[in-house]
Structure formats: C-alpha cells, structure tokens
Amino acid sequence: MTQTAPAPSLDFSINAEQVAQITEEIIAAELAVNDFVASLKPEEQTYENIVIRLTKFENELSGKAQLVSSLSQISPDAAVREASVAAETKYDQFSIDQSMRHDIYSVITSYISKTDLDSLEAEDARLLRKMELRFRRNGLHLSEEQRNEFKELRKRLSEVCIEFNKNWARESSTVKFTREELEGLDDDFLDGLKTEEENGVTKYVLTMKYPDVRPVLKLCKNENTRKVHSKAYESRNKENIPLLEEAIKLRRQAAKVIKRYKSHADYVLEDKMAKTVDAVNKFLEDLANRLYAPGLKEIEELKELKKTEKAERGEKFDGTFNAWDSSYYQRILLENEYSVDQEHIKRFFSLETTIQSFNVYLEMLDIYEKVLGLKFVKVPADKAVVWHPDVQLFECWDAVEDKSFSGYMYLDLFPRENKYPHAACFPLQPSYIAENGERVAPIAAMVANFTKPTADKPSLLKHDEVVTLFHELGHVMHHLCSRTKYARFHGTSVEGDFVEAPSQMLENWCYDPKSLKYLTSHFETGEPISDEIIDRIVKAKNVDAAMLNLRQLFFGIYDMTIHTSDDENIDTTKIYNDLREKISLVAAPEGSFGQAAFGHLMGGYDAGYYGYMWSKVFSSDMFFSKFEKNTLSPEVGYSYRKNILERGSSKDGMDLLKAFLGREPSSDAFMREDIGISN
Numbered sequence: 001m002t003q004t005a006p007a008p009s010l011d012f013s014i015n016a017e018q019v020a021q022i023t024e025e026i027i028a029a030e031l032a033v034n035d036f037v038a039s040l041k042p043e044e045q046t047y048e049n050i051v052i053r054l055t056k057f058e059n060e061l062s063g064k065a066q067l068v069s070s071l072s073q074i075s076p077d078a079a080v081r082e083a084s085v086a087a088e089t090k091y092d093q094f095s096i097d098q099s100m101r102h103d104i105y106s107v108i109t110s111y112i113s114k115t116d117l118d119s120l121e122a123e124d125a126r127l128l129r130k131m132e133l134r135f136r137r138n139g140l141h142l143s144e145e146q147r148n149e150f151k152e153l154r155k156r157l158s159e160v161c162i163e164f165n166k167n168w169a170r171e172s173s174t175v176k177f178t179r180e181e182l183e184g185l186d187d188d189f190l191d192g193l194k195t196e197e198e199n200g201v202t203k204y205v206l207t208m209k210y211p212d213v214r215p216v217l218k219l220c221k222n223e224n225t226r227k228v229h230s231k232a233y234e235s236r237n238k239e240n241i242p243l244l245e246e247a248i249k250l251r252r253q254a255a256k257v258i259k260r261y262k263s264h265a266d267y268v269l270e271d272k273m274a275k276t277v278d279a280v281n282k283f284l285e286d287l288a289n290r291l292y293a294p295g296l297k298e299i300e301e302l303k304e305l306k307k308t309e310k311a312e313r314g315e316k317f318d319g320t321f322n323a324w325d326s327s328y329y330q331r332i333l334l335e336n337e338y339s340v341d342q343e344h345i346k347r348f349f350s351l352e353t354t355i356q357s358f359n360v361y362l363e364m365l366d367i368y369e370k371v372l373g374l375k376f377v378k379v380p381a382d383k384a385v386v387w388h389p390d391v392q393l394f395e396c397w398d399a400v401e402d403k404s405f406s407g408y409m410y411l412d413l414f415p416r417e418n419k420y421p422h423a424a425c426f427p428l429q430p431s432y433i434a435e436n437g438e439r440v441a442p443i444a445a446m447v448a449n450f451t452k453p454t455a456d457k458p459s460l461l462k463h464d465e466v467v468t469l470f471h472e473l474g475h476v477m478h479h480l481c482s483r484t485k486y487a488r489f490h491g492t493s494v495e496g497d498f499v500e501a502p503s504q505m506l507e508n509w510c511y512d513p514k515s516l517k518y519l520t521s522h523f524e525t526g527e528p529i530s531d532e533i534i535d536r537i538v539k540a541k542n543v544d545a546a547m548l549n550l551r552q553l554f555f556g557i558y559d560m561t562i563h564t565s566d567d568e569n570i571d572t573t574k575i576y577n578d579l580r581e582k583i584s585l586v587a588a589p590e591g592s593f594g595q596a597a598f599g600h601l602m603g604g605y606d607a608g609y610y611g612y613m614w615s616k617v618f619s620s621d622m623f624f625s626k627f628e629k630n631t632l633s634p635e636v637g638y639s640y641r642k643n644i645l646e647r648g649s650s651k652d653g654m655d656l657l658k659a660f661l662g663r664e665p666s667s668d669a670f671m672r673e674d675i676g677i678s679n
Contacts, residue, residue, distance in 0.1 A: 010064070074387055192452070192454060249570075263565075301333070363518070394409045410446070412448070422448075424446075446475075491648050498656075509631060576594055
C-alpha cells in the first residue's frame with residue numbers, strides 16, 4: 001500500500017494577526033505548565049509531573065515558536081514581518097522571565113537530588129542534567145537581587161540582537177555604475193540589473209546582496225568600481241555599531257553577575273566541545289602562526305599578477321594589494337594557472353539541473369539519497385502551502401529501514417527585498433516522539449540568494465555557490481535524519497563548535513570527480529562537465545588556502561577578542577580593522593566597519609565563530625578517513641546517518657565522533673587536505 005505523507009504541521013499562510021495570536025497561545029500554554037511544576041509539593045515531584053509535562057509543551061510548541069520567529073526573515077508581507085519581530089521579542093522576554101523562575105529551579109533540583117539519574121534512560125537523564133546546567137548558567141543559585149539583575153541584562157540583550165538582525169536583513173543600500181565602469185561583467189549579469197537614468201546616462205543599480213557583490217569583486221576590471229562596491233559593502237548597517245557594542249557590554253556584565261565566569265567567552269564555552277578560552281585561543285593562534293608565512297607568499301604572488309595586469313592595461317601600479325583585489329586576482333590566478341574559469345564552469349551548474357533532475361527529484365539530493373538512504377519527492381506547486389511562489393516543497397522518505405516518512409524540506413533559493421540576505425538552514429519543526437509513541441516529522445528550510453533565472457536562461461551557479469548549496473543542505477539533512485525522543489535534542493542542537501562539522505563534511509562531494517560528473521549538465525547542450533575541467537577544479541581546491549583560512553581565523557580571533565575584553569568603552573571598529581590587517585594580512589577598505597554586518601555575532605555565534613574552523617578539523621577527519629575511497633558508499637553513509645545525524649545532541653559531539661570513527665579524532669587530515677601542511 002502506498003504511504004501518504006502527513007500534512008505539514010506548520011501553516012505559512014498565516015497573517016499578522018495570527019502571528020500575534022499564536023504567540024499568545026504559546027505563552028499561555030508554557031506558563032500554565034511552568035506554574036503547575038512550580039507548585040508541586042515534595043511528594044508530588046515525580047517523573048510524570050515534571051519531565052513528561054515540561055517536555056510535552058516544549059515538544060509541541062517549539063515548531064510554532066520557530067514559525068512565528070522565522071517569518072521575520074522570509075515572509076514577503078511587511079505586516080507579517082513586523083508581527084514576527086514583535087512576536088519574537090515578546091516570546092524572548094517571556095522565555096527569559098521563565099528561565100529565571102527560582103520556584104521551578106527549586107522543584108527541579110529537589111527532584112534531581114533524590115533521583116538516581118543513572119537508572120533513567122540515557123536521554124531522560126541527559127535532559128535533567130541539561131536542565132540543571134541551564135539553571136546554574138541562568139544564575140538561579142544567586143540572590144534574588146542578582147537574579148533580577150541578570151534577567152534584565154538578558155532582556156535588553158535580546159532586544160538589541162533582534163534590532164541588529166532586523167537592520168541587517170532589511171539593508172537596502174545600492175551603488176550605481178555606468179556600463180563602462182562595469183567592464184568585465186557579461187551581458188547576462190547586466191541584463192538582470194535595474195537601471196536608472198542620470199543626466200542622460202544609463203546607470204546600473206547594484207545592491208549589497210551576494211549575487212551582485214561577488215561578480216563585481218571577481219570580474220570587474222575597473223579597480224575603482226571594485227573599490228567603491230567593496231567599501232559600500234563593508235560599510236553597511238552603520239546603525240548596528242552601537243547595538244553591537246551595547247551587546248558586548250551586556251554580555252560582559254551578565255557573565256560577571258554570575259561570578260563563575262571571567263568573561264562572556266568563558267560563559268559560552270562552558271557547554272561547548274572546546275570548554276575553555278585558552279583552548280580556543282591556542283587553536284586559533286597556532287593556525288594563524290602556521291599560516292602567516294604561506295599567506296604572505298600567496299599575497300606576493302597575487303601582487304605580481306596585479307602588476308602585470310596593470311602594465312597590460314597601461315595603468316599605474318602603486319604596489320598595494322587591497323580588500324577589493326583578493327577575489328579578482330584569485331580568479332585570474334585560477335584561470336591562468338589552473339584554467340579554472342568560473343564563468344564557463346557555471347554553465348554546467350544550472351540550478352534547474354543541479355536541483356531538478358529528469359525524474360523531478362533533486363540531482364543534488366540524489367547524492368544524499370544514495371549515501372544516506374533517503375528518497376525525495378517534490379510536492380506539486382498547487383498543493384504546497386508556501387510563503388512565496390519561488391519556494392518549493394519536498395517530501396523526504398526513509399529508503400533503507402521502514403520506508404517511513406522522514407520530514408519536509410522547503411527550498412527558498414532566490415533573492416527578494418527584505419528577505420534573509422545570506423544562505424542558511426532554518427530549522428522550523430524539530431522531530432520528537434509524541435505521547436502516543438509516534439514520531440512527529442521535522443520540517444526544515446534552506447534559504448539562499450542565488451541568481452534568479454531569466455526568461456531565456458536558468459539560474460547558473462558558480463562552483464563556490466554549489467559548495468554553499470551542499471553545505472546548507474547538509475544542515476537540512478541533519479534535521480531530516482535526526483531521531484531523538486525530545487525536540488530539544490533534535491538535529492543541529494549539538495554543541496556550537498560541532499554544529500558545522502556534518503555540513504562541512506558534505507562540501508567534499510563538490511570536489512569529488514564522480515559526484516561532479518553526476519551533478520553537471522551544460523544548460524544548453526546537456527553535456528556533462530569534462531574530466532579535464534573536473535581535474536582542474538579538484539587541483540585548485542586549496543589555491544590560496546592560507547589567505548582564505550587566515551580570513552576565517554581573523555573572524556574567530558575578533559570574536560574572541562571582543563568577548564574577552566574588559567574595556568568599558570570598546571571601539572569595535574578599530575579592533576576589527578586592526579585585527580583584519582594583522583591576521584588576514586589585507587586591510588579593510590578605509591573608513592569601513594565590517595563588524596556592523598557581522599550577523600554571526602548577534603545570531604548565536606557570539607564567542608563561537610571559531611567553531612567553523614574547529615569543526616572543520618572533525619569534518620575533514622570524517623570524510624578522509626571514511627568516505628574518500630568511495631564517496632557514494634551507502635554502507636559508510638548509513639553508518640554516518642546512524643552515528644552522527646540521527647543522534648542530534650542526545651549525546652556529546654565527541655562521543656558521536658568516536659562512535660563513527662572508531663577512534664579519537666585527529667587533525668592530520670585537516671592540516672594535510674585543507675591547509676596543505678603535512679604534520
């Protein structure tokens with residue numbers, strides 16, 4: 001008998017009034033449960049009255065809470081976006097109040113003190129231990145005066161972060177150039193831009209969105225155009241500077257109130273894999289030192305390319321290498337030394353081909369199907385409730401074990417006004433086991449900003465955009481494959497410095513010859529990409545790896561610097577620009593303030609950006625020790641799904657790694673394959 005997928009549990013057609021109403025319902029339901037638990041007398045403090053009740057509302061309401069907060073980033077309706085921001089602010093304030101309730105803390109700690117946690121199921125015991133840790137981290141062991149101070153700090157911090165991200169998502173500045181000033185950009189790109197007439201001259205309008213910024217910085221031969229666009233890009237959201245600096249101050253104050261922590265970074269790292277500031281700083285500084293000399297060498301090589309090109313164009317070379325030069329001359333290096341022409345390569349990565357295969361399934365997802373044992377089915381547009389006509393909906397089914405429904409995936413891939421400006425996975429509905437014993441299926445969305453197709457040409461992806469697509473879909477797979485009892489342990493709820501490892505590992509398929517052959521098809525001829533071009537892509541993988549990794553290290557070091565600082569009058573712009581030049585070896589555009597649009601700092605990665613590099617160590621170890629010999633191995637893929645993806649955060653990340661690898665993790669593969677330095 002053919003199985004039918006259940007209807008999605010979230011309704012994206014809700015209006016602004018419904019957003020507010022759902023938020024009120026969530027708050028009322030959560031308050032009722034918390035009041036009940038807080039009122040329990042010692043003899044009433046049982047597993048059923050505490051754990052079952054608390055997790056029931058958390059399981060059942062977490063998806064709705066994600067829905068009302070996510071709409072601020074994805075809804076095309078201004079009223080819904082505003083209602084979503086208001087709802088998120090209101091619920092965050094309520095959540096902070098509830099997380100600071102000493103009466104609930106007293107009941108939980110009383111129950112834990114008389115319970116043998118080792119006698120419980122592993123996930124139940126972990127849940128209680130995590131509850132106790134969260135209470136301690138909220139300062140509930142402190143005096144009432146200190147608790148109230150901590151609560152007010154967190155409330156204000158929530159408001160500041162929401163305002164920062166609202167500004168960031170809605171940034172709409174533009175720059176304008178003539179056709180001559182955009183020398184090097186092809187007609188396909190220019191034809192997709194808006195134009196305006198100024199004094200009889202046609203000017204092309206470019207935004208600060210990736211589909212506009214990246215082509216200009218990579219392809220435009222006019223250095224001044226690159227300079228102007230680069231400076232504008234790195235000088236957006238000036239209004240966010242005071243918000244970031246207030247957030248840093250609030251975080252520092254909150255950590256000091258609890259007294260157990262020297263800094264906000266100490267507070268954050270307590271429940272991460274790294275554990276300590278010293279461990280993170282040692283990791284970052286060691287890599288920065290090892291990459292310093294190779295980075296300087298790579299910059300000198302690019303400088304020579306710039307000198308040569310300037311001479312060919314009859315232009316003066318001033319001996320400098322600037323922020324707006326990196327992407328441009330790295331592209332020339334790839335074309336000259338490795339014959340890697342991204343503009344040619346993108347013709348083989350039509351999004352309609354990469355995403356839509358001949359059998360209506362995703363070709364890219366076919367790889368996930370083969371490796372992870374899944375099956376994807378597109379929901380017809382007339383039957384899919386989505387938040388915008390561009391959005392597609394897919395069913396995910398298990399293809400190995402019980403053939404059951406695994407979850408829903410939404411794809412929102414093209415830019416539009418007031419939409420989330422980058423690429424990310426939105427975890428909309430976590431999975432959990434309901435009271436009746438049935439599994440509630442997860443829902444996740446991939447949101448991106450790839451170039452939109454035109455009437456006569458599909459969306460064509462550069463290879464690095466294909467890598468982004470694989471990466472974010474990796475997060476989606478983490479959600480769809482997760483099998484945990486409780487919503488709070490679902491999917492990417494793992495430690496912050498492990499969360500990127502599964503998706504980073506999947507990026508390696510973008511450099512696997514077999515996978516590249518499978519993915520590609522010229523949008524006009526249907527021919528797959530040639531073995532020669534594939535060989536060039538693979539060989540060019542680590543070109544300028546030192547420079548690229550130094551840039552990532554700069555972000556991580558900046559993050560740790562501001563979140564360990566005791567400076568009450570911190571100047572985030574000066575620190576940002578000084579460290580950028582020192583660590584990445586390339587200065588920021590003069591007068592710019594890139595930290596104002598560094599969304600990670602206000603979106604959950606504060607004192608955690610190092611995690612991208614930290615988790616890369618683990619992702620490389622997993623891939624090169626398990627998948628390298630056969631990247632499409634269903635046996636290895638199934639082991640990965642069972643040991644890593646299915647577990648969510650029901651176990652520590654290190655335990656998951658060791659279970660999959662069969663040993664302690666090692667940095668050897670990372671240093672060898674991603675940095676190019678042999679141990």
